[in-house]
Amino acid sequence: MARPGNTRRPTIRDVAAVAGVSHGTVSRVINGGHWVSPEARAAVDQAIRTTGYTVSHAARSLATGRANSVAFLLTEPQHLLFNDPTFALLLRGATEALAQRSMTLVLLVADAPVERANVESYVRAGHVDGVLLISSHESNPLLASLIAAGIPTVCTGVPLGDRAHVPTVSVDEEQSAREMTRYLIGRGYQRIAVITGPDDTPGGRHRLVGFREEMGDRFDPDLVEQDVYSSEAGAAAMTSLLERADDIDAVFAASDVMAVGAISALRRAGKRVPEDVAVAGFDDSGLAETTDPPLTTMRQPWSQISTMMVEMLLDVINGIPRESAVLPTTLVVRESA
DSSP states (O other): OOOTTOOSOOOHHHHHHHHTSOHHHHHHHHTTOTTOOHHHHHHHHHHHHHHTOOOOHHHHHHHHSOOSEEEEEEOSOHHHHHHOHHHHHHHHHHHHHHHTTTOEEEEEEOOSHHHHHHHHHHHHTTSSSOEEEOOOOTTOOHHHHHHHTTOOEEEESOOOSSOOOOOEEEEOHHHHHHHHHHHHHHTTOOSEEEEEOOTTSHHHHHHHHHHHHHHGGGOOGGGEEEOOSSHHHHHHHHHHHHHHOTTOOEEEESSHHHHHHHHHHHHHTTOOTTTTOEEEOSBOOSHHHHSSSOOBEEEOOHHHHHHHHHHHHHHHHTTOOOOOEEEOOEEEOOTTO
8 A cells, every 4th residue: 555655656456455345346436336335335435535546547548448538529610619608608517517427528629621620530539439519510521420430429409401310409499489589579579580590500590490480470581680600790680680671679689699799789770779679699608697788588508408418428428329308498588678
């Protein structure tokens, strides 16, 4: 056993000696605690603290053939990682969920073709055990490549296009958009515009579908703008809408960052929010509470999404089939609408 002043790192055998169990029992505790009695587990945990033993992840990887890490893969331009708080919320939640399992999260960004090629090579080389795919575009071939390579993958949102089965954690985009649109109609707004995301993303496409279906005969295609999820895009879209229809009295922006941009454009045009034009968002990502005025929005359960994605991916890595999950959103009413 390691003693004070001894620089040798404690080993599993040291822990076993202190705990009074076999080194095989110590190994089982370290690797998940299967087939170990509560008494033996408690003795091993105490011995680990006493000896100062730490797990060698390199040795574990050699023994198990696992990297003991997973990738958080964002298929968007790098600046959106810092400009859109939804990604930071998911990153934090996934990191915390993996830390509880003594696993590491590797952040990968793959928007440009050269980035996609590098990421694909990295993942195929076994540096991670699986992938949390945080955004997906129908035109992006990376998901298909991951599936073809047999890389365990879980997605946020339901990918568009003809994809092989891959587990997903999502919200009901269409129904959520319908609920927000129904709320705006119920508040008496007549000329309701929508600013939504790219048509090759699940949110961009399905939130527009939900808005259009709930509007019914009120739907006006001239009151629709689609662009990337950014504040700048939201501002440009709002400006274009006002140029075509100055009588707009409400706008549903399909992300909070777009809504922030829309509010800035309305102010530049001399419009008050909500007195002249009401603004609603989607996400409740942290921006909504600090916006002036605070933003009415659809809240996504970010912590639950990231935790469930991690749990789902670890099951898939271990060969346990998982079904996709759809989580509820919540309408949060604030001063903007």
